[in-house]
């Protein structure tokens with residue numbers, strides 16, 4: 362192939378993307394409760410060892426592009442859009458008014474707000490620092506986000522506790538830290554009750570998000586399960602207002618099975634919000650777009666969620682790769698992520714209707730009709746039925762790769 366000069370590269374990317382075909386219309390995409398984070402689209406490709414590869418973009422552009430793509434919901438941290446120094450000031454009101462206009466102009470709604478209590482130096486020792494004035498500031502920040510959320514019409518607030526943990530052992534007293542962290546959630550819930558009442562709106566759903574490491578070596582609430590324990594610990598004044606925002610990759614990072622973590626959240630009635638992405642087990646928070654690493658597992662996750670009536674929010678919390686340009690972020694990265702998600706969602710429907718899987722599952726559940734308490738006899742009675750486990754696995758892969766529709770074999 363001949364070299365492609367810079368002025369021809371976007372056209373090539375666009376032509377090959379369109380040639381992939383099969384993209385859904387913005388109207389179809391809007392039927393799903395899919396949200397696009399401000400921070401995902403505006404991510405410049407930087408990290409500890411990485412310089413940015415993309416220039417900054419603001420909320421006007423992100424919201425406009427989401428609107429065009431059919432991503433109908435937008436999510437943000439307070440400081441993604443409001444500089445720390447401007448929080449709580451008239452400048453905040455002015456920015457929030459501009460956000461409202463952008464959302465209205467592009468037919469996008471703000472579904473979730475979250476407080477950045479991890480990036481700024483003030484949170485080096487977490488929002489539950491020993492220092493009472495830092496904790497007071499953290500409480501003020503989460504309450505301010507509740508105000509912003511109500512003003513923007515959000516339904517959800519998310520909390521990722523960042524540095525709630527330690528690098529150096531013994532410096533942090535875990536029970537105090539957890540109690541102090543609970544105090545900031547309690548402050549947010551109490552503020553929410555007050556503001557919701559004043560505005561005649563429902564209170565927000567406050568959702569905790571766990572990540573097992575990064576930025577700290579030891580994290581006090583490393584998993585969704587730890588957070589379920591925390592919600593029920595007695596430290597929260599309004600546990601009924603607090604649920605979970607599991608992230609697919611964050612469960613893989615500790616070696617867990619995301620589907621099992623989601624099942625535990627569902628059983629507890631706390632699966633309220635879900636950050637969707639992909640990545641590798643026991644590695645960093647690489648935030649790869651949904652379905653690029655573990656499509657079979659994703660198919661199974663969506664079968665679970667569909668069977669339990671969970672319909673979203675699905676928050677696209679991934680990072681377009683450093684190799685993707687700002688043009689590529691909206692031409693390739695977001696539309697392909699959304700469309701893979703919708704395809705997997707549709708495939709989950711196919712799995713649920715598949716006559717082979719249905720019959721096999723029903724047969725497994727009906728058992729062999731044996732009786733008695735002799736384990737050998739019970740095993741013998743069910744032995745041939747249990748082969749269906751592997752057949753179900755095979756059928757799922759067939760559906761994933763389209764082979765269930767039949768294929769031509771060359772020999």
Ligand code: GLT
Nearest residue numbers: 475519521570608636646678
């Ligand atoms: C941070 C984290 C994400 C969370 C964000 C919500 S912050 O980027 O890695 O997974 O969802 O605050």
Ligand code: MN
Nearest residue numbers: 570608636678
């Ligand atoms: Mn996340």
Ligand code: MN
Nearest residue numbers: 608610646648
């Ligand atoms: Mn992540």
